[in-house]
Amino acid sequence: MxxxxxxxxxxxxxxxxxxxxxxxxxxxxxxxxxxxxxxxxxxxxxxxxxxxxxxxxxxxxxxxxxxxxxxxxxxxxxxxxxxxxxxxxxxxxxxxxxxxxxxxxxxxxxxxxxxxxxxxxxxxxxxxxxxxxxxxxxxxxxxxxxxxxxxxxxxxxxxxxxxxxxxxxxxxxxxxxxxxxxxxxxxxxxxxxxxxxxxxxxxxxxxxxxxxxxxxxxxxxxxxxYTVVDDGLVDGVRQVRVTSVTGQADAFVxxxxxxxxxxxxxxxxxxxxxxxxxxxxxxxxxxxxxxxxxxxxGLQGRFQRLNERPIVLADTAHNQAGIQAVLTAVDSIPHRTVHLVIGMVADKDRSAVLRLLPSSARYYFCQAQTPRSLPADVLQREAAELGLAGEAFIDVNEALDAAIRTATTDDLILITGSNYIIAELTDKI
Structure with missing residues (x-):
């Protein structure tokens, strides 16, 4: 073979x-x-x-x-x-x-x-x-x-x-x-x-x-x-200072x-x-x-920046704690409006994740081409019940293209919800 x-x-x-x-x-x-x-x-x-x-x-x-x-x-x-x-x-x-x-x-x-x-x-x-x-x-x-x-x-x-x-x-x-x-x-x-x-x-x-x-x-x-102090992003990388209980101090990028x-x-x-x-x-x-x-x-899909104006970020977060961490990270970046491209698998606790999502964002619901994936229209309907409105797309690339067409240069687009969603980004990851 x-x-x-x-x-x-x-x-x-x-x-x-x-x-x-x-x-x-x-x-x-x-x-x-x-x-x-x-x-x-x-x-x-x-x-x-x-x-x-x-x-x-x-x-x-x-x-x-x-x-x-x-x-x-x-x-x-x-x-x-x-x-x-x-x-x-x-x-x-x-x-x-x-x-x-x-x-x-x-x-x-x-x-x-x-x-x-x-x-x-x-x-x-x-x-x-x-x-x-x-x-x-x-x-x-x-x-x-x-x-x-x-x-x-x-x-x-x-x-x-x-x-x-x-x-x-x-x-x-x-x-x-x-x-x-x-x-x-x-x-x-x-x-x-x-x-x-x-x-x-x-x-x-x-x-x-x-x-x-x-x-x-x-x-x-x-x-x-170890105590870690986050000094934020400088020139596209994160600066941190670390102090150990032994007194050793280091700065890392x-x-x-x-x-x-x-x-x-x-x-x-x-x-x-x-x-x-x-x-x-x-x-x-x-x-x-x-x-x-x-x-x-070769690690990809961890708060990975794909574009600058508008900022486009891809993250494989797919559970409640992961999504919360990513949303907190997004809040630390100056932007006007968040455009959220999201798809999930059907066997996750979707309600817990959806309740974390900001009502102020614009949504583009999508699905991965795998049997585990939740249909985009189902995710759209469940999100709408929580006041999260948006369109449904059968492909993440179509959803992202729509977000890019809609967003201004001062906006931020986040693609997240599943490893499989990030994996299907064409020529971007």
Missing amino acids: NYSESLAYLYSRLPVFHRIGAKALKPGLANIERLSAALGNPHQLFRSIHVAGTNGKGSTSHMLASIYQSAGYRVGLYTSPHLKSFTERIRLNGTPIAEADVAEFVTTYQSLIEAVEPSFFEVTVAMAFDYFARQQVDLAVIEVGLGGRLDSTNIITPELSVITNISFDHQDVLGDTLPQIAGEKAGIIKPGVPVVISETQAETKSVFQTVADQQQARITFADQV LDLTGPYQVRNLPGVLGTVDQLQTQWPVGRDAVAAGLAAVVKQT
């Missing part, structure tokens, strides 16, 4: 979460363990950092990868979902896995895949681990797909675990309360392996502390160690410009500091990595 045939085979043969949602999940680690055993347990052949959380785990993973790359290490990075190309999920020093390598893996292990009958995600995890082992990475940064305890990535024993932020998302799988969700995320905490918590949250702190104590894992609440990245930074810095013995990193490399995350890792 060539690359296109391999992807077509995986998509047609296996349950895919981004198409059918929770029905694609196969609870437990049995499938990934069978796949890994047949591959020679590649996850045991490289060292890693494991990153979980509701919001911020993707940005945190990319920031860590960029920092270690700047320090001269050979860095594997596994994240999901992808925006444009499947190959984005598996990177080596920022370069996506070659299409030929994807095709070779699927062709070589087709009979294994058919014998195990894994999910799409389980196959991608096995592929990533096999690739990192064969490429002999110095370290791999592994982002959890969903939850933690039962996530396929959780067969690794990392050098350190990171948990970013806990908020409501995937309640049908992870639980209806923040402590329940935190309990699932805490499932990545391994015996004797240190864990860094990026944000101290009253509802979840005791959950993490309890699990860490049970696992005899040293736990650090990073925002109690972030090319991930969303102000919510300030909440991820303590966890990133805490991870780097705690792993100095395993992977020494100088402050210059930290600064260089944070300033070039997009360039070095």
Whole structure:
């Protein structure tokens, strides 16, 4: 099989979460363990950092990868979902896995895949681990797909675990309360392996502390160690000052410009500091990595500015906490009127998100071309019940074009609501 045939085979043969949602999940680690055993347990052949959380785990993973790359290490990075190309999920020093390598893996292990009958995600995890082992990475940064305890990535024993932020998302799988969700995320905490918590949250702190104590894992609440002061955007990048409880002070530039990245930074810095013995990193490399995350890792769709007049921003926020963070960020940018291009998947808590949206904005409701997507006219109708008026479009690009035609140069256009909406922006992302 060539690359296109391999992807077509995986998509047609296996349950895919981004198409059918929770029905694609196969609870437990049995499938990934069978796949890994047949591959020679590649996850045991490289060292890693494991990153979980509701919001911020993707940005945190990319920031860590960029920092270690700047320090001269050979860095594997596994994240999901992808925006444009499947190959984005598996990177080596920022370069996506070659299409030929994807095709070779699927062709070589087709009979294994058919014998195990894994999910799409389980196959991608096995592929990533096999690739990192064969490429002999110095370290791999592994982002959890969903939850933690039962996530396929959780067969690794990392050098350190990171948990970013806990908020409501995937309640049908992870639980209806923040402590329940935190309990699932805490499932990545391994015996004797240190864990860094990026944000101290009253509802979840005791959950993490309890699990860490049970696992005899040293736990650090990073925002109690590092104080971050946001000095805002200067020349298109975010300026921050960081002070640690040890008295060390640093100034950094972030090319991930969303102000919510300030909440991820303590966890990133805490991870780097705690792993100095395993992977020494100088402050210059930290600064260089944070300033070039997009360039070095290919991360897109995080408060990404696509145009200046009018300002056009794209952000993959897709749950209540994420949308709130993005709206707060928008408020910090001078503008006249907000034009909001939004689409969502059908299995999200839409009412909670819609209630956050400003009634003063102009709306352009759209849908992604995936079975999970909520029809634009349904979103339009539900929004109208809350006083949010706008047109419906079957495609995000049509919606954006309409917003651009309507907006003045002093306005701001925000595109958000779903990874899949941002992924379908044509020639813009």
